[in-house]
Amino acid sequence: MWTRFNYFIGAWKGSGQGKAGHSRVERQYEFVLNSKFLFVRSKSIYEPQEKNINSEIHEDWGFISYDRARETYIFRQFHIEGFVNYYVLNALTEEDQTVSFVTEAIENIPPGWKARQTYRILGPEEFIEVFEMAGPDKGFHLYTENRFQRVRSE
Secondary structure: OOOOHHOOOOOEEEEEOOOOOOEEEEEEEEOOOOEEEEEEEEEEEEEEEOOOOOOOEEEEEEEEEEEEEOOEEEEEEOOOOEEEEEEEEEEEEOOOOEEEEEEEEEEEEOOOEEEEEEEEEOOOEEEEEEEEEEEEOOOOOEEEEEEEEEEEOO
């Protein structure tokens, strides 16, 4: 059941860029609660910029689970700003090494907004994560792109 997600287990570091500027990123993936859930802990530290002269720190925690009734993976992501994203698996492909989730709902944001989180595996020790947002009745646009390198496996 978790075979495709085993790749991510461990600690990762890297860099990112997007709407909030350039960042250093850290990520940890581990199975929890008798391996029923994949726990994801993320931290992004954004460089100071004109709009925000102090460094900004973003943190989020997430849990990926398998919904047997729907026969798909669900990703619940809790952000330090109070947003909660409820994602459902959108794509899981072997040929281009991609995992993608699209929101079914987002708490604490105006109605109609959507988010998409896509992971593209580049090799055994590196992946890219793309986070996109879409306003009501609009298409997705890039919000952040992060590139991670493996620090250690678990």
